[in-house]
Amino acid sequence: MATTLATRQGILTRTTGCLAAILDDVPNQICIQPSTDSSTRYAYVHDKKYELLKLKRNLESASAHVDKALQAYTQAADGLESDTPQFAGILEKVSANSAAAQELLIRAQTSLTEVDIAIEELSMASPTLVEEETPPVQLAPLPIPKFSGKVWEWENFWSIFDYSVHSRNIADIHKMNYLTEALQGEARRAVQQFQVSGSSYMMAIDHLKRKYGNPQLLLNELAGRLEKCHACSRRIEDQRTLYEEVSSIINQMKLKGESIDNILLQKQVLSKFSEPIQRHVLRKKQKQANIWTTSLLLSHVCDFIDTEVEIQRQVDNNKNDGREMKQRKSISPTPKRIANKVKTFICFFCEKTGHSPRNCPEYTTREQRVDHMKRNCLCLNYGEPDHRANQCSKGACKLCNKVGHHPFICRQTTPFHEKEPQSATEKKTPTITKPSKPLPRRATRQNFVSSAVMHNLKDDDTDVNDDIETLTRMKSTDTSTSTKMAFSSEKRKSLIRLHIHWKLFTFFSTQVQIVPSSVKISKNAYI
Template sequence: MVKLTKTNNVKLPTIQLPKFGGRYEDWLEFRDTFVSLIHENQGIVDIQKFHYLRASLEGGAAQVIRSIGFSSCNYKIAWDLLCDRYNNERLLIQNHVQSMFVIEPLKRESALGIRSIIDIFSKNLRSLHTLGESTMHWDTLIIYLMNSKLDPKTSRDWEERKSTLNKITLNDFMSFLKNKADLLETIHINNNINKYKNRNDQIKGLLNTNIYIPKCPLCKNTHKIYNCETFLNQSISDRIESARKLKLCNNCLRPGHRVHKCKSGSCTKCSLKHNTLLHKEIGSSQHVEPPVDKATALSVQMTEPVLLSTAVVYILGSDNQRHDARAVLDSGSQASFMTQRLLHKLNLHCQKTQISVTGINSTITQIFKNN
């Protein structure tokens, strides 16, 4: 890391030194950068240069100078040892040429893959030129090698393109690849825009489907039944009948459940469990209670009067005289009653007296006063 000085009161950004791990194809870039920033910088002492050098090396490159003691006088020794190890032009040329041959061919059209091929070949050709190789005469060889790394579609497009050229150069081929990559990127961007647009259209379509705006079960238009003019124009009795035929809940006018399971509010007029549109005022000539579900019918309490059977019985009074009386037979009663008039007629005065009613014994447990 090298911190540059201020110029005209402008703070320049910090330059990060490149890392070198021992790959020959990376050596020239690392060497030129390190020499420019550190090795030939007169404002940095040797011990600091040695520190920067050790911090920039990793892997096999770091092993080369690991055994050298960290001191000011050893910096030049470490730098020369590193240059002797990697400044081997024969090995550098061989590795840069090999880097162009070992590229994995593309299987399909890809802007990223085409640009990667362009960058790898350009970098290695510049390095070979720096090492003294006359790469300016390699156009035919490089075009053939690069074309072999392309996908079938791009390679076929190049065959069509070069048929229009009188003399084919590497610059022509590079220009073709750059235009092809630009075209693929544009198509990719447009496809993403179309996908986004189609997704929005699908969402809008869903908003307009029956999921969000159910059809009226009565007239089949896109509104709810309590907004249906046909339903609202019906009499209350007809609305109740329509709800029954359509198998709607009488409370919320929606299908799929019964009244006793409905969680919606009750009638706003009488607070009973039916929709306000099905409410009828008491005394109305059209008053008909909404149909009640079987599940709720059991919970409805009986409010109609109950008739009990009676019988004429003969009762013996205290004077052993027989008297006629009418008895009410209630099998659910737990007590026996008689009127005060009958009590005086029988000449009975006690609260609890054993009497005989046509041969059947009964006990008077309570006297009912009849005015």
């Protein structure tokens, strides 16, 4: 048991030694000496606060260890037996050690209190330091507005004049001079009855307040403005401007204590807007008649205007999108047009591009084409390799209306390359141009036929010219009648392109029937 007591005493001695060392350093730690330099003051406060918090934790930890060791030491001393050698001396020593430990614990509690106070002082000093470091904001002096006697402007004038001049600690004579300089028109004439002196300054101020600071005068001014305001047109933009003006007047009347929820005022306000807005508001009023107010009326007006503005914006956007789409289509071709431009034909006879199967230069006869299609197992009806003619769903031949073969191998058609070559006379045919001056309508076709035939056959037969000139003069015998010539479409083209032979022209001449008022050419001559 004596050994246990000695061990407990050693632990108590070590813990009390640590606590005593910390307590000796407390007076130096809690001493606060802030720097005079504002740039380093904030950093000093921050670091000092951190050190004090650390000291507080160390004190609390050391005190707890001493208290625990003291309890163990006293318990070991209480367990000693009375027959222990030197029992009385041991008890005296235990009592002295316990008293020393208790004294250290009391000092530790006192030091903890001092540390808490120092931390609180630093916390209170931190906002002050930040405020001292922030430079004061220097606002520009407000210019004193001019007041000409309009009730509408009095409140603004007086608030600024009171802040800039009236509330300043300067002589009244200077304030009076500032006041006279700020007044114009009717207001200046109202103050001129007072002598410019310090004693008359307050009398001038009271006179101006009675004349222009009366709330009833401002209400009358607001009522007059409400009566005069109106929209320039029925356009939604002008209706919005009217709403903003009316809403501002109504809100100011409400701030001045005027009752705005009466039927006369509501009718006056509603009548200023367009008919669509009035209908919308009246429909809303029927649903909310029990809680109807002027503010609610104005809110419904605002909702209607906002909705119309949004609709107008959407319509304008759609119009702009349509214009942009048309511009893009006009500038750049559509994908469909591009596809048509790059589209190429592949001949299913020779499997080459640049020509259609009808004009294939390698397979020019029907027999060659049929043999090629059978040899390559192509559909005789469409030219595809994936089915037979009896399975084809593309329909019949467009020439003979029979099923089972393609129009390019039909017996009723002639291949493109079997056309007869043009004669030397046909190659020399000049291009017929229109006359520079427009001819009379009745003579145009007749002169065109005669001039064309004369130009192309003048080297072959001179007799043709005489007959055509005779035919041309037939029209001049009667200028009041019209010459009608009926030509078959194919024969008319052949007449110009293939230069009708002299025998054909002779046959044409025999078919002309001359009547007293017109020249008629029988259609049967070309059929």
